[in-house]
Amino acid sequence: MIPVFQQVPLKKQRDYRLLLSARAVSETGAEVSRLAIPLTAAILLGASPVQMGILTAVTSLPYLLIGLQAGAIADRLGRHRPVMIACEVISAAAMATIPAAWIAGLLTVPWLIAMAFVVGTCSVIFRAVNFPHLVTVVHESQRTEALAGFQSAYALASVGGPGLAGLLVQLVTAPFAILADAVSFLVSAFLIRRIAAPENHTPAPPRGMWIEVREGLHAVVRHPTLRALCGCGITINFFGSVYMALFVLYALDVIGLPAGLVGGITAFFGVGGLVGAAVTPRLVRRFGENRMLAYSVLLFPIDFVVAALASGPVWGKFLLMSASALISGMAVVFFAVCMGAVTLRETPAELMGRVNATLTFTIQGVLTFGGLTGGLLGSLLGLRPVLWIGAVGVLLTIPWIWLSPLRHFSPREAR
Incomplete structure (x- = not known):
């Protein structure tokens, strides 16, 4: 029943x-x-x-x-x-x-x-x-739909929060x-x-903090699906952090966008997140989480490539970069929602907290190193070459998913 x-x-x-x-x-x-x-x-x-x-x-x-x-x-x-x-x-x-x-x-x-x-x-x-x-x-x-709801809340906050912050600071x-x-x-x-x-x-019965921590680490490393999700998350966050460390400087100094338009591009990323959160549950019901993960990683390099190629009139650069930001915002939410759902699906209940913490530790912790790397490479090589390095690096997300068990779609996903 x-x-x-x-x-x-x-x-x-x-x-x-x-x-x-x-x-x-x-x-x-x-x-x-x-x-x-x-x-x-x-x-x-x-x-x-x-x-x-x-x-x-x-x-x-x-x-x-x-x-x-x-x-x-x-x-x-x-x-x-x-x-x-x-x-x-x-x-x-x-x-x-x-x-x-x-x-x-x-x-x-x-x-x-x-x-x-x-x-x-x-x-x-x-x-x-x-x-x-x-x-x-x-x-x-209903967990995929629930996770999409949370992503929608995060996207709304990223779109409306900065405006509210600016208003409050002024007032x-x-x-x-x-x-x-x-x-x-x-x-x-x-x-x-x-x-x-x-x-x-x-x-879970306490058996010593580091014993339990190692169990969470081993659960991720030994499980091929969780290992692939972790590796893919580390890759996109590292190179995404490299990109974000230089994006504002690149947009202002290299391609000459006004500050207001730079903020507009960022807002389009948030709008993409909102759209992604709205449509993900429906797409997952039709295609399944595995297929959504496999296709979302194909979209990750777009933002890097469009930014690195940006040239011409200001309005043209703004429109192209806004469109790529919109697509990237959708792709990130597709991936985040389906990653959360697959993690819940594949993780034993007694290891739920430790597996989630291991993924968070690695995927979020790498942001610091990505930002530092982006700043260093930008000072050594220049800003546009680093965007191309990021574009090539983010391509590594594709084999993480496509060479893992996630490439095997269920009958529902293979339709």
Whole structure:
């Protein structure tokens, strides 16, 4: 007999709506801080380039420091929701200290760095426990649609968040704009607290932190499908980070786009994400996750190639790069949603947290190295040649998927 909740459309399920709303609010708040914190550091506190670099790097540093351990902890927990709520409340408190310290005349760049590290740490733990928690809220048959919903929320935040951030900075100045992020964390905690689905996760018995961490690593390395997803994710994030490290400089200085048009291209990437999130569930029902993964990686090099070839009048460059950004935004969401669904499908329940943490640790952690590599290569070779290197490098995502078990489509996918 099919469970009752499986028959209810996902958008009508109260618990899923609460979880989706929590992520949408929190991500929008994070977009505000992503602009307001650097502005506070650079304009109001006179941060040096080194301090700005540290401030940027410290947000992803927790992935490298505790990402794997967070996954082991997630698998040990019988209930994930209280930890998620605690992470949001602590993050809210950390963000609220920034305007408070500014009023008191105590705000410094090290303070901003410390608070960014606290929020980054909470984000790592939240993501580690949220992945297995999703299994409690959403039935297996609806997880692809649920993951697409989250990607839609992230894309909406990336499109609308920067505009909201700019408006708030203009109206109340950067330190007080950060209050919006603090409020968003509290709203997220409140919405998660209202989720009623019972948590039935069976905690893994503790056998020592590093033993459990190694089990998560081995699960990814030894499983051909998970290994392929991990390798592909590392590849696209590394070369994508190389690209993003140079994109603004390249667009402004090499091909002469005005700053406003550069922002417009970025917005088209977010719009592509929205479109991708909207159509992915329908495409997956028709073609399946494996086929979607196989075809999405074919689209990854487009942005690199179009940018490297960009020439001619400003409007022509803008239109071509906007179109490629739109396609790339769709492709990234296709891949991210299907990767999440396949990971849920292929991972044993008792290893869910550790496998997710291993993938997050490797795929997110490589962003730091990609950015550093892009900056170094750009200074040595020039900006346009590095884009061609990125285009060639991102082609390596194709064999990761097409030479893995993911190349074998199910009967539904082979139609």
